[in-house]
Amino acid sequence: MSQALQHTRSFRLHDSTLWREQAYLAGEWVEADGKGRLSVTNPVDESELGWVPNMGQGETERAIEAAAAALPAWRRMLAKERGAILHRWGELMMENQEDLAAIMTLEQGKPIWESRGEIAYAASFLTWFGAEAERAYGDIIPTHLEGRKLFVQREPVGVTAAITPWNFPSAMITRKAGAALAAGCPMIVRPATETPFSALALGELASRAGMPKGVLSILTGSSRRIGAALMDSTTVRKLSFTGSTEVGRILLSQGAETVKKMSMELGGHAPFLVFEDADLDLAIEGAVGAKYATTGQDCLAVNRFYVHEDVYDRFAERFTEAVARMKVGNGMDGDVDQGPLMNAGAVEKCEAHIADAVEKGATVLTGGGRHDLGGLFFQPTVLGDVTPEMLITQEETFGPVAALIKFSSEEDVLAQANAVEFGLASYVYTENYRRIWRVSDALEYGMVAVNTPKITGAPIPFGGVKQSGLGREGSKYGLDDYTELKYVCLGGLDR
Numbered sequence: 001m002s003q004a005l006q007h008t009r010s011f012r013l014h015d016s017t018l019w020r021e022q023a024y025l026a027g028e029w030v031e032a033d034g035k036g037r038l039s040v041t042n043p044v045d046e047s048e049l050g051w052v053p054n055m056g057q058g059e060t061e062r063a064i065e066a067a068a069a070a071l072p073a074w075r076r077m078l079a080k081e082r083g084a085i086l087h088r089w090g091e092l093m094m095e096n097q098e099d100l101a102a103i104m105t106l107e108q109g110k111p112i113w114e115s116r117g118e119i120a121y122a123a124s125f126l127t128w129f130g131a132e133a134e135r136a137y138g139d140i141i142p143t144h145l146e147g148r149k150l151f152v153q154r155e156p157v158g159v160t161a162a163i164t165p166w167n168f169p170s171a172m173i174t175r176k177a178g179a180a181l182a183a184g185c186p187m188i189v190r191p192a193t194e195t196p197f198s199a200l201a202l203g204e205l206a207s208r209a210g211m212p213k214g215v216l217s218i219l220t221g222s223s224r225r226i227g228a229a230l231m232d233s234t235t236v237r238k239l240s241f242t243g244s245t246e247v248g249r250i251l252l253s254q255g256a257e258t259v260k261k262m263s264m265e266l267g268g269h270a271p272f273l274v275f276e277d278a279d280l281d282l283a284i285e286g287a288v289g290a291k292y293a294t295t296g297q298d299c300l301a302v303n304r305f306y307v308h309e310d311v312y313d314r315f316a317e318r319f320t321e322a323v324a325r326m327k328v329g330n331g332m333d334g335d336v337d338q339g340p341l342m343n344a345g346a347v348e349k350c351e352a353h354i355a356d357a358v359e360k361g362a363t364v365l366t367g368g369g370r371h372d373l374g375g376l377f378f379q380p381t382v383l384g385d386v387t388p389e390m391l392i393t394q395e396e397t398f399g400p401v402a403a404l405i406k407f408s409s410e411e412d413v414l415a416q417a418n419a420v421e422f423g424l425a426s427y428v429y430t431e432n433y434r435r436i437w438r439v440s441d442a443l444e445y446g447m448v449a450v451n452t453p454k455i456t457g458a459p460i461p462f463g464g465v466k467q468s469g470l471g472r473e474g475s476k477y478g479l480d481d482y483t484e485l486k487y488v489c490l491g492g493l494d495r
């Protein structure tokens with residue numbers, strides 16, 4: 001631990017101006033009105049990394065006013081000019097990838113190689129939407145009315161807001177801001193309390209890329225007070241939220257008052273199905289990636305591994321061996337597979353799920369509790385003999401605990417896989433092409449990964465069904481949530 005601590009404190013950014021301790025309000029770097037500040041800590045040792053302004057209603061109202069003032073010019077700007085600013089912003093992210101990755105690992109804890117990957121992923125949304133800005137096509141509808149022409153055009157919804165989580169501190173911002181800004185909508189971003197520095201560094205780079213004042217604000221501080229000011233505003237026409245289903249429900253009900261457009265990227269509870277004809281090498285490699293990335297704190301993380309009874313023992317043994325080899329430590333050390341959890345609540349939830357499962361008959365195959373490194377470090381864990389009445393099969397664990405469940409028939413495993421309120425991502429391993437289509441059709445999930453754990457990227461529509469969310473982010477559909485269709489009927493043409 002002491003070595004990890006030293007490593008953290010001695011770290012220097014190549015460009016120290018990317019470390020911002022003020023909020024980015026309408027193009028200016030500012031303190032909170034009352035000068036209140038919030039401390040941000042490193043999950044490796046819970047040491048203090050720095051401070052950010054504790055903003056609330058007043059600052060949020062100013063950001064909304066500035067966004068409304070910036071809207072007319074921003075939406076009028078040629079799409080290719082808006083796109084060029086987004087492209088430049090994305091390029092600047094990649095030019096500063098090493099610093100941005102370090103900031104992310106320091107405040108979030110994920111291994112530095114994962115942070116580098118997230119920065120590239122996050123930047124790709126800016127270049128993707130920079131190009132999509134020019135493709136916001138409308139339609140001409142074959143007329144059903146004599147002497148009239150019917151047009152449909154896309155218009156920006158207006159001022160928008162984003163509330164984002166700590167597990168992907170950069171990508172969850174650019175996935176929203178890229179689409180909003182490309183569509184011609186200014187955006188106010190409120191990043192998670194635990195990871196504001198990644199967000200503020202993005203503000204600095206947006207400013208360098210030539211973002212006009214007011215088009216983007218990044219406000220740190222109380223989520224409830226900033227959230228309430230955004231939700232109460234009739235000027236804010238849309239909220240895009242990524243976070244838990246629980247908070248998503250609160251925001252949906254708050255948004256009802258002003259009838260806001262809402263996008264929700266909420267919790268997941270991914271099933272991972274290993275059939276008897278699966279390529280087990282591929283399945284085991286995929287299982288490790290799909291469970292333990294970001295210390296299991298990923299909405300795509302597998303919560304339930306369903307393994308056919310014919311291959312269950314072999315899968316359990318080899319998967320457990322692979323997990324037991326994982327190296328846990330400070331994410332700033334290059335060769336670490338898993339960093340710490342984000343906070344004490346996350347550690348307690350893992351412990352509660354393990355205790356409940358063990359009490360109801362599960363076996364701990366590896367790990368099982370807090371790591372010797374102490375603090376927020378947790379052992380990569382595998383539980384065997386998990387059954388449907390255990391908490392872990394229903395609630396999102398959001399930590400490095402894998403639950404193995406034996407199944408005997410396709411019908412039975414599909415019923416179990418679909419028996420949760422969530423419907424974000426699912427994984428299937430089989431070599432049978434008929435089964436691939438049958439099972440992909442039957443899974444009640446927004447995304448199905450077949451024989452691979454890696455499915456995300458700017459070109460794909462990311463999102464869930466059931467209580468995992470509303471709307472899609474990324475892809476050619478990503479602009480839809482930030483535009484309204486306007487129908488224009490041009491009459492009198494036959495006179």
Ligand code: NAP
Nearest residue numbers: 164165166191192193223227243244247265266267268299
């Ligand atoms: P969270 O507790 O729901 O928080 C998400 C964000 O909402 C944070 O910025 C939080 O602020 C803010 N917030 C909390 N209560 C609020 C309120 N009453 N009004 C306004 N804002 C409020 O989720 P988290 O623990 O950060 O993230 C984990 C969850 O996100 C998991 O369920 C995961 O599955 C989900 N997730 C989903 C996706 C997806 O694309 N579907 C992607 C990533 C994560 P504070 O930081 O101040 O609490």
